[in-house]
Amino acid sequence: MARSAHNEVTDSGAFDPSPSTFRSFVSRDSSARFAAAPGRYHLYVSYSCPWDCRCLAYLKLKGLDHVIRFTWVKPVFERTNDHMGWVFPAAGDEEPGAEPDPINGAKSIREFYEIASTKYAGKPSVPVLWDKQLKTIVNNESSGIIRMLNTEFNEFAENPGLDLYPAHLQASIDEINELVYEGINIVYKCGFAKQQGPYDEAVTKLYEALDKCEDTLSRQRFLCSNQITEADVRLFTTLIRFDEV
Structure with a gap:
């Protein structure tokens, strides 16, 4: 390992x-x-x-x-x-x-x-x-x-009513998560690549996924609906440090 x-x-x-x-x-x-x-x-x-x-x-x-x-x-x-x-x-x-x-x-x-x-x-x-x-x-x-x-901690949460993985959006969230994970969250595949071929492949997937998210967010406020979900959090924490890290 x-x-x-x-x-x-x-x-x-x-x-x-x-x-x-x-x-x-x-x-x-x-x-x-x-x-x-x-x-x-x-x-x-x-x-x-x-x-x-x-x-x-x-x-x-x-x-x-x-x-x-x-x-x-x-x-x-x-x-x-x-x-x-x-x-x-x-x-x-x-x-x-x-x-x-x-x-x-x-x-x-x-x-x-x-x-x-x-x-x-x-x-x-x-x-x-x-x-x-x-x-x-x-x-x-x-x-x-x-x-x-x-x-699981809603009993102690200050904001227990916030559900970032609501049942009616789970299929959509899972689909977006897959796109974002393979294309954007794994931006490390660009940074750690040691040869040009794997780097080019990773960069192509990255910008294809960025374009898809850009298209979605040009038409609606959040990735899956009009409310923030897990998919938005997972994308945001990668994007916010994209240039810096």
Whole structure:
């Protein structure tokens, strides 16, 4: 398995990200192993990552940032012994937009994966939704985390009536998500490509998808209807850092 994103480039020079490993789900059911509760979970993110910022957007939109606190790592990979990955600063004033780990005093995200699974050999990625009670990773897939935030913490949310994945729009949202994921969210395929062929292929898909979204948004306010949905959040967090990152 890949030890970092740098190891996920194929022999042809194309970027091929590996799937997330931890895919458990927090439930509103109080008897569930991972039951929704204020203060039980902590989110680890990088401000430079659009996948992570989906989760932050949901915390704010749903009014859950008082229920699930979050900590941000340094925005650029650093070496920790035998791997390159996300690290925490040693002090709060070391780097703007990053802070030391307040839960386990970890120096890198990799340490959380090693606590959660002594046999884990994959990529230590963010976001990480950490269960402070069971001392393990619940989920490290942003698309799963935002679905939990949308529904499972409504009892504690300041904006519980906001449904970003309403039943009557789910088919449309899923369709847009697929287009945006393959064409725009995976803009990394352009950045990590090591050969011209894979780069050209990725760039062509990127701008085709951008054109399709531009056409849709020239005719309506949001991607799927007249209301904001998950599809808009997933697109926005990539677009807003398109030039900068």
